[in-house]
Amino acid sequence: xxxxxxxxxKNHSGAYEAKTLIVIxxxxxxxxxxxxxxxxxxxxxxxxxxxxxxxxxxxxxxPKRIDQAVNEGIRSFIVMGGDGTxxxxxxxxxxxxxxxxxxxxxxxxxxxxxxxxxNSPKNILQxxxxxxxxxxxxxxxxNNRLFFMNASTGISSTSLESLKQEQKSSLGIIAYVFAVIRxxxxxxxxxxxxxxxxxxxxxxAAEVFIANTSSLLAPQYKLVDSKINDGKLEVCIVHKSxxxxxxxxxxxxxxxxxxxxxxxxxxxxxxxIRCKETLSVxxxxxxxGKTPITIKxxxxxxxxxxx
Numbered sequence: 001x002x003x004x005x006x007x008x009x010k011n012h013s014g015a016y017e018a019k020t021l022i023v024i025x026x027x028x029x030x031x032x033x034x035x036x037x038x039x040x041x042x043x044x045x046x047x048x049x050x051x052x053x054x055x056x057x058x059x060x061x062x063p064k065r066i067d068q069a070v071n072e073g074i075r076s077f078i079v080m081g082g083d084g085t086x087x088x089x090x091x092x093x094x095x096x097x098x099x100x101x102x103x104x105x106x107x108x109x110x111x112x113x114x115x116x117x118x119n120s121p122k123n124i125l126q127x128x129x130x131x132x133x134x135x136x137x138x139x140x141x142x143n144n145r146l147f148f149m150n151a152s153t154g155i156s157s158t159s160l161e162s163l164k165q166e167q168k169s170s171l172g173i174i175a176y177v178f179a180v181i182r183x184x185x186x187x188x189x190x191x192x193x194x195x196x197x198x199x200x201x202x203x204x205a206a207e208v209f210i211a212n213t214s215s216l217l218a219p220q221y222k223l224v225d226s227k228i229n230d231g232k233l234e235v236c237i238v239h240k241s242x243x244x245x246x247x248x249x250x251x252x253x254x255x256x257x258x259x260x261x262x263x264x265x266x267x268x269x270x271x272x273i274r275c276k277e278t279l280s281v282x283x284x285x286x287x288x289g290k291t292p293i294t295i296k297x298x299x300x301x302x303x304x305x306x307x
Contacts, residue, residue, distance in 0.1 A: 019051060019052065019072075019073075019074050019076075020044075020051045020052075020074065020076040020077065020078055021051070021052055021053075021054060021066075021069045021074050021076075021077050021078070022041060022044060022051060022052070022053040022054070022077075022078045022080065023053075023054050023056065023062075023066075023077060023078070023079050023080065023081075023085075023089055024037055024041065024053060024054070024055050024056065024080045024081070025056045025080065025081035025082070025085040025105075025106075026055055026056070026057075028080070028081040028082050028085055028105050028106045028107075036080075036103065036105050036119075036121065036124075037080045037103070037105050039121050040078075040080065040103050040121060040124055040125065040128075041053060041080070043121070043125050044078065044125070044128060052069075054069075056081075056085070059088065062088060062089070062092060063092050066089060066092035066093060067092065070093070070096050070098070074098075075096070075097065075098045075099065076098070076099055076101070077089060077093065077098055077099070077100050077101070078100075078101045078103060078128060079100055079101070079102055079103065080103040080105050081103075081105055081106050082104070082105070082106015082107050082108065082109055083106060083108065083109065083110055083111050083147075083148065083149060083284045083285060084106070084284060084285070084286050085106065086100065086102055086111055086112075086148070087139075087145070087146050087147050087148060087283075087284060088145075090139065090146050090148075090301065090302040091144075091145050091146040093302065094146060094298075094301060094302070097303075098303070099131075099134055099303050099304070099305055100302060100303065100304050100305065101127065101128050101131070101304070101305040102115070102117050102304060102305075103124055104117060104119050107285070108285065110149050110215065110284075111148050111149060111284075113215075113219045114149075114213055114215050114219050114228065115135060115137075115304055115306050116219075116306055116307070117304070117306060127305055127306075127307055128305070131305040131307070132307050133305070133306050133307045134303050134304060134305050134306060135229075135303070135304055135306045136229065136300050136302070136303045136304075137228045137229050137300075137301065137302060137303075137304065138212060138228060138229055138230070138231060138297055138298060138299050138300065138301055139212070139297075139298035139301030139302060140210065140212050140233065140283065140295060140296075140297065140298065141295070141296045141297070141298040141301075142281075142283055142288060142289065142293065142294070142295050142296075143288075143289060143293075145288070146298060146301055146302065147212075147283040147284045147288075148212060148213070148228070148284065148301075148302075149211075149212060149213055149215075149283075149284045149285075150209060150210060150211045150212060150213070150216070150283070150284065151209075151210045151281060151282065151283040151284075151288075151295050152207060152208060152209040152210065152281070152282055153207075153208050153273060153275075153279045153280065153281045153282070153291055153293075154187065154190070154205065154206050154207035154208055154209075154238070154279065155187045155206050155207045155238070155246075156207060156209070156282055157279065157280040157281055157282040157287060158187050158279075158280065160280075160282050160285070160286070160287055161280055161287055187206055188206070189204050189205055189206045189239065189240060190204070190205065190206075190275050190276075190277060190279070191203070191204050191275070191276070192204075192205060192208055192273060192274065192275050193273075193274040193275070194208070194235070194265075194271060194272070194273060194274075195271070195272040195274075196235060196265070196266060196268045196270070196271050196272075197268045197269055197270055197271075201265065203237055203265070204239065205237040205238060205239055206238050206239065206240055206245070207237060207238040208235070208236075208237055208273055209223075209235075209236040209237065209238070209262075210233050210234070210235055210236075210271055210295050211223055211224055211226060211233065211234040211236060212226070212228060212233055212234075212297070213226060213227075213228045214226045214227070216253050221253045222253070223236070223253055223262065224236060224262075224264050226267070229300070231269070231297060231299045232267040232268065232269060232297060233267065233268055233269070233271065233295065233297050234264055234267055235264070235265045235266050235267070235268055235271055236262050236263060236264045236265065237262075237263050237265060238261055238262055238263075239261075239263070245261055248260055248261040249261045249262055268297075269296065269297045270294065270295070270296045270297070271294070271295045271296075272292060272293070272294045272295075273291050273292060273293050273294075273295070274291060274292040275291050275292075278290050278291060279291045281293050
């Protein structure tokens with residue numbers, strides 16, 4: 001990558017105004033999200049004409065556009081979309097010392113919730129125009145791509161395969177819960193071979209779940225005792241795939257401090273999941289591959305504006 005050039009426009013005093021690239025996923029989220037995208041975009045442009053916007057129409061073109069922006073010296077990015085959009089752009093920006101401001105317009109926006117990023121237009125604009133605080137967090141690296149919340153295979157990934165984007169957009173997190181309930185009877189426990197930081201584990205489970213953050217469904221619901229910047233991933237399993245076990249798993253998440261169904265095996269930096277049967281793998285709510293798969297922690301992977 002060539003040496004960054006100074007980019008921006010001169011103000012009345014002759015000083016350069018920093019340029020920001022606004023990256024928008026126009027297909028992300030529901031009606032509210034699309035209205036929020038329009039309001040924030042218009043407001044940002046009215047404040048500083050040095051900004052530019054890029055609408056994602058072809059995902060394969062995104063790395064080229066982000067690389068172009070970085071080569072032009074841009075280090076400030078506003079991302080309008082959900083967790084998947086944020087992760088895709090963070091992947092492109094890895095190692096560039098850039099900051100990302102999230103405008104949460106996706107289905108669940110769990111990362112924005114965990115980071116305490118506001119969802120009201122007034123507070124979002126204040127965060128963007130007068131950023132006071134940033135937070136650098138770990139990522140989950142799978143096949144050279146970054147994710148931030150979790151990855152799993154078993155009940156969750158099988159359930160996600162049946163969900164359409166329209167269902168995710170209209171129902172949000174409820175769509176995921178209903179999908180799991182519908183597919184409980186179709187998923188039987190499997191025997192997994194887990195290579196965890198060069199140690200071998202053999203487990204019989206209906207779900208293998210890798211967490212980068214303690215939260216699941218919402219920030220107040222804790223799956224494990226972990227932090228998003230501790231350089232480790234949590235490896236968890238659910239043994240059975242019946243209604244009683246799923247209800248207990250939900251109770252573990254929603255109410256119980258001492259978990260009965262969700263078992264945390266260990267904390268690790270690298271996990272390889274193998275199974276005789278080829279299974280789908282999800283990360284941050286999207287199907288991203290098949291087993292066998294290697295999942296690694298990516299320390300200090302991205303920096304976000306949080307207030």
